[in-house]
Amino acid sequence: MKKLLSVLTFALLIPTQAFGNPPSTFSEAKVIAKQKIYLDQANSSMGELYCGCKWTWVGKSGGRIDPESCGLKARKQENRAERTEWEHIVPAWTFGNQRQCWKNGGRENCVGDDPVFRAMEADLFNLYPSVGEVNGDRSNFNYGMAPGIAPQYGQCKTRVDFTQRAAEPRDEVKGLVARTTFYMFDRYKLNMSRQQQQLLMAWDKQYPVSPWEKERDRRISAIMGHANPFVTGERQWTQGYKTVGDGVVGGLTVNPPKATARPTLASANEVGTIIGNRKSQVYHLSVGCPGYGKLSAKNQISFSSESEAQAAGYRKAGNCK
Structure with a gap:
């Protein structure tokens, strides 16, 4: 009962307007996460x-690790071992390297020019x-x-093979990282x-979806507007699986079913939408504001009302007039 009340209480913290309104940048995604x-x-x-370490939240999205909670010992970088960071389960290099923008100028170029990359970088399912x-x-x-590989971080069970350029996470999250990668x-x-598919399919089968993974999926789907179908069981990865690509159409991000689309430069003149500038913390109305529709996509944030923006x-x- 206590656990149920905790989940219900936490659910009440999620504002209604956040449902189906995914973050549009990595910075925004970390705060929302x-x-x-x-x-x-x-x-x-x-x-x-x-x-499996516990931590204390610090600032907007950071944290300080409690090493005693997990028997953690730094391998080399004590300062970095003391803090939490947001891991992309599928690294930004992995998905960025398959985009033309990365070949034309790396991550910075992708953030500025590729809406699909920005969607991938800010996808909450991929952050932990x-x-x-x-x-x-x-x-x-x-x-x-x-x-x-011998233990590298005290009692921490994750191991990194620098020679083979491979990381083996602890057993408790192998299923989660497999289904997130799918x-x-x-x-x-x-x-x-093919090799990566075989390994992850084995982990998917050996480590089934846990109650926390289901709850995590529920929380994220309320924001993103869709669930992870490999967690819900709607899809199953098999060798040679043909990817659907429902997040990409013609180089642009698809609006998830029942999701509220974030305006882009192409749709910024839609009446009623309010556009904010993340850098200046200033918002513009669709009528009477000369700066409306002139913001770069990477700096945009949308609001449904002035009160929400304020x-x-x-x-x-x-x-603004």
Whole structure:
């Protein structure tokens, strides 16, 4: 009963307007992930991704690791081992490297020019708090087996094979990272090696969906507007699986079913939508504001009303009539 009340209480913290309104940047995604997905998980038995450590929230989206809660010991970087970082379960390099924007100028170019990359980078299903040093050591390595690697982080069970460029996460999250990887590759039509498919399919089968993974999926789907079909059981990855690509059409991000679409530069003149500038914390109305529709896509945030914008700390542009 106590656990049920905790879940219900947390659910009440998610404002109604957030449903089906996914973040549009990685920075925004980290704040939302803290507030609406992991806020009550800092002291949970599950802990952060790689070592199961508990943590204390610091600032808008950061945290400080409690090493005694998980027997963590730094491998080399003590400062980084003391903090949480947001791990992309499928690394930004992995999905970015399959986009033309990455070949033309790397991550910075993708953030500025590719709406699909921005959607992938900010996808809440792909984010999880983790010990900073382990996150850094994992780098852009694929998940794999590391049987010959001795413990590297005290009692933490995740191991990184730097020679083979592979990271083996602890057993408790192997199923979760497998189903998250399936989701990302399926939704954004990415290519996965046969070897990686075989390993992740084995983890998917060996480590079935846990109650927390179902709850995590519920919380994220309320914001993103869709669930992970590999968690709900609607889809099953098999060898040679043909990716659907329901997050990509003609190079643009698809609006999920029943989701509220965020305006882009192409649709910024839609009457009634309010556009905010993340840098200046100023918002513009669709009527009477000369700056409306002139913001770069990466700096945009949308609001359904002026009161919502003001509640988020934004003020109306001074040149609005």
